[in-house]
Amino acid sequence: MEADAPGPFAFPAHSGCGRRDLLLAGLAGAAGLLGLGGCRSAPREKPPGAAAGPGRAEVEALLEARSRAVLEHDAARFLATVHSDEPGFRARQEELFTALSRLPFAMWREHVTQVEGPLATLRLAYRYRGFDTGDVVLTTYLELGRADGGWLFTGDGGDKEDAPESWADPDVRAVRGESCLVVGRGPLEQVADRLDRCVPAVTAVVGSGWARRAVALLPGDADRAEALAGGRPLEGIAAAPTATPNADGSRGQDRILVSPEGWPRLNALGRRVVLTHELTHVAMGSAGDDRTPMWLVEGFADHVAYRDTGTPPAAAARELAEEVARGELPGGLPSRADFATGAPRLSQAYQEAWLACRMVAGRYGEDRLLRLYREAGRRSEREALHEVLGVTDLTGPWRAYLREELG
Ligand SMILES: [Zn+2]
Numbered sequence: 001m002e003a004d005a006p007g008p009f010a011f012p013a014h015s016g017c018g019r020r021d022l023l024l025a026g027l028a029g030a031a032g033l034l035g036l037g038g039c040r041s042a043p044r045e046k047p048p049g050a051a052a053g054p055g056r057a058e059v060e061a062l063l064e065a066r067s068r069a070v071l072e073h074d075a076a077r078f079l080a081t082v083h084s085d086e087p088g089f090r091a092r093q094e095e096l097f098t099a100l101s102r103l104p105f106a107m108w109r110e111h112v113t114q115v116e117g118p119l120a121t122l123r124l125a126y127r128y129r130g131f132d133t134g135d136v137v138l139t140t141y142l143e144l145g146r147a148d149g150g151w152l153f154t155g156d157g158g159d160k161e162d163a164p165e166s167w168a169d170p171d172v173r174a175v176r177g178e179s180c181l182v183v184g185r186g187p188l189e190q191v192a193d194r195l196d197r198c199v200p201a202v203t204a205v206v207g208s209g210w211a212r213r214a215v216a217l218l219p220g221d222a223d224r225a226e227a228l229a230g231g232r233p234l235e236g237i238a239a240a241p242t243a244t245p246n247a248d249g250s251r252g253q254d255r256i257l258v259s260p261e262g263w264p265r266l267n268a269l270g271r272r273v274v275l276t277h278e279l280t281h282v283a284m285g286s287a288g289d290d291r292t293p294m295w296l297v298e299g300f301a302d303h304v305a306y307r308d309t310g311t312p313p314a315a316a317a318r319e320l321a322e323e324v325a326r327g328e329l330p331g332g333l334p335s336r337a338d339f340a341t342g343a344p345r346l347s348q349a350y351q352e353a354w355l356a357c358r359m360v361a362g363r364y365g366e367d368r369l370l371r372l373y374r375e376a377g378r379r380s381e382r383e384a385l386h387e388v389l390g391v392t393d394l395t396g397p398w399r400a401y402l403r404e405e406l407g
Contacts, residue, residue, distance in 0.1 A: 053117045054144050054151040062144075062153065063110040063122065070108045073101050083145050083152040092156070099167040103174050103183065104129045110140070118143045119157060123247065131181050131215050132253045137246040138163040163247065164227040169220050179213045184260075185220035191258055191275070192216075198276040202283050205304045205366055210283040216256040216275075218263065225259055232341075238262035238274045243287040254282045269309060276305040284373065292377040295333045299353030300373050303361055306354065313358070313405045317351035321406040329399050352402075356394060359401045364389055 062081045069078035078097045082090050100108070106129035114121040120142050125135040141157025156162070166172050166183045174183045177192035179199040199212055219225040225234050234240065238259055244252030256278045266274060280301040281287065289297065306316055314321040323329075333356055334349035343349065361369045368388055375384035386392050 053115055053119070056112055056115055058151050059112045059115055059120045059144065062151070063112060067109045070097070070100050071105060075101075081153055083147055083154045085145075085147075086154045089153075089155050093153070095170040096167065099170050099172045102172060103167060104176065104181065106130070106132070107135070113139075118145060118154070119160070120144060121157075121160075127253075128181055128183075128215055130176075131213060133211070134251070134253060135246070136244040136253050137248050137250065138165060139247040163245065164224075166217055166219070166228070168227075169224055171220060180216060181214075182216045182218060184218035184258075186218055186260060187263070188218055191218055191263070194271050194275050195256075195279065198272065198279050201276050201308060202279045202304055205307065206280070206283045206370060214254065214256055214279055214282045216258055218258045219260055222259075222261050225257065225261075228257055234259040234262065236262075238266055238270070239278045241278050241281040241287050251288055254285075254287055256282065269311070273302075273305040273309065277301040280304045289377060292373060293333075293381050294336045294339045295349075295353040295356055296373050296376055298339060298350055299355075299357035300369065302350060302354035303357040303369070306358075313355060317348075317355060317406060319345075320348045320351040320355075320402070323348065324402055324406040329402060332395050333398065355402060355405060356398050359398060360389070360394070363397075 066078055066081050069075070069081075075094070075097055079090065079093065082093045084090065106127045108124075108126040110122045110124045112120050113123045122140045122142060124138045124140050126132075126138075127135060140162040141160040142153045143155035143158065144151045145154035162168070169185055171185050172183065173185065173188065174181060175188040175192045177196040180192050180195040182188040182192045182195070195214060195216060199214075203210070203212055217228060219228055222234065226232065229240060229242065230245070234257070239262070240257045240259075242255045242257050244255060246252040256275070258275075263271070278301075281297070284297070284300070286292075286297050286301070320330075330348070330352055334352050337343065338345065338349040340346075357369055360372060372384055372388040375388050378384075379387075382392050385394065391397075
């Protein structure tokens, strides 16, 4: 059951991700912006002789045992790498292991990248089983100390923050839907159920040449959501498409980040529209696309999202309809800047983009709208319009369409 919210478009005014910078930057730069744990060990004075830390091979051997323990759900082996003289750290590591053991990893492997005294900088790579087709790569830190017979882990990285991940929340869990994996805390089943029902709606428009599955994150609170969004507040948006911030600069995996504050405020229609919109971005690879014009990226996602809802344009595009009713027609299709965070007519930009795509789909057919999207990612907008629709500018017909649909 999905909870009621006050009206389908009460939140957000536009349906989708709302912020292009999130779309483009994904989670990049997230590390270090926000400490999630709140319980990390304080930076310590290095004891005399600390420079003589463990050798790389010793750290690597510990990491291999730890990584295997995560995949084999072997708590004893995992904790055998942790020094018994550090009860606080040991308790946090137990918590971490429990969180990790609830997540379906196909792969989870830490490697050492650098050892400086007692501090090891690590490269953690993981994949969720059945979903990730490439590695997600994070930078994390652990400190080591001498124990009988070698070295063991004794602390977090002190003032070095791990890249944020869902398992920083000790209460994290995962729900596997038919076509989705939802990781986080709260109504995960609700999100999974809704996402499963959105997948065929996206495939009906874009075809079956995409993964037809997705990973969504529903963090437990706004701070965790902000950390996963690269330190940007999610205030005012219900969900955002992101790509994981691979520490090695490679392309990460798509994630749909659902706002824990926005989700409960949406009613059933709002949830359907928001998740279909985000899933369309996943299907079209929007998180790695900075070429396709924004009006096509966002308008297409809203076209798919609203397509079978029977929502009248004047209801879904209320702000724009009010302007048109006052005789204020926009001069041209919304630019990239019109979709920027804090843009004064952000809602209207989404509505303008949606109606442009709706018009193209209605007059030329959805196949040609899809072709236009793909062509416009490869060549200039003008060339794509000419090639696919036989026109070079949509402004005139689109303004007339706004007057017809909203006037
Ligand atoms: Zn969007």
